[in-house]
Amino acid sequence: MRGVDLNSEFVAMANAHAPTSECDLREVGSRFPAGAFDGIWASASLVHLDVVDAVDVLGQFAGLLGPGGRIYVCLSATGRTGWLDEPDGRRWYTVWDPDEFAAAVARAGFTIDGVDRGPYVEVWATRGG
Numbered sequence: 001m002r003g004v005d006l007n008s009e010f011v012a013m014a015n016a017h018a019p020t021s022e023c024d025l026r027e028v029g030s031r032f033p034a035g036a037f038d039g040i041w042a043s044a045s046l047v048h049l050d051v052v053d054a055v056d057v058l059g060q061f062a063g064l065l066g067p068g069g070r071i072y073v074c075l076s077a078t079g080r081t082g083w084l085d086e087p088d089g090r091r092w093y094t095v096w097d098p099d100e101f102a103a104a105v106a107r108a109g110f111t112i113d114g115v116d117r118g119p120y121v122e123v124w125a126t127r128g129g
Contacts, residue, residue: 001018001019002018002019002020002021002032002037003018003019003020003021004020004021004022004023004025004028004031005020005022005023006022006023006024006025007022008022025045025046025049025057025060026049026053026056026057028057028060028061028064029057029059029060029061029063029064032064034063034064035063035064035065035066035067035069036064037064037065037066037069038065038066038069038070039065039069039070039071039072040061040064040065040069040070040071040072040073041071041072042061042071042072042073042074043072043073043074044074044075044076044120045073045075046058046073046075046094047075047076047093047094048091048092048093048094049092049094050092050094051094051096054075054094054104055104055107055108058073058104058105058108058110059108059109061073061108062108062109062110062127065127066127067127067128068126068127069126069127070113070124070125070126070127071105071110071123071124071125071126071127072122072123072124073105073122073123073125074120074121074122074123075094075096075101075120075121076093076094076095076096076119076120076121077095077096077097077098077101077117077118077119077120077121078095078119079093079095080093080095081093081094081095096121098115098117098121101121101123102115102121102123105123105125106125109127109128110125110126110127110128111125111126111127111128112124112125113125113126
């Protein structure tokens with residue numbers, strides 16, 4: 001098990017439970033060897049990336065998984081895309097249409113196993129190969 005997060009405070013907290021590295025997801029493909037993982041869990045991770053970057057990271061995820069590797073990815077399907085001022089800072093959010101997001105996951109090299117639609121779109125998929 002290996003965790004990554006961009007927020008150094010979250011990395012420090014997570015390291016109490018599993019090895020975790022500070023990492024920008026846009027660079028995750030260069031941080032680990034190809035095929036290094038059997039599964040990737042990306043819950044609300046891609047929501048802070050624009051569409052172009054999110055699609056690129058999905059492709060990096062595919063490269064990090066071996067054939068038959070599984071992915072779970074979840075992000076917001078409600079609200080609006082743009083900057084949001086929050087009590088602890090300003091963050092970017094990208095809201096996806098569930099079908100468009102599932103199609104992006106498929107184009108990245110995955111077979112879609114399931115899609116749950118709601119306030120968050122959740123996609124389970126398997127890397128082909």
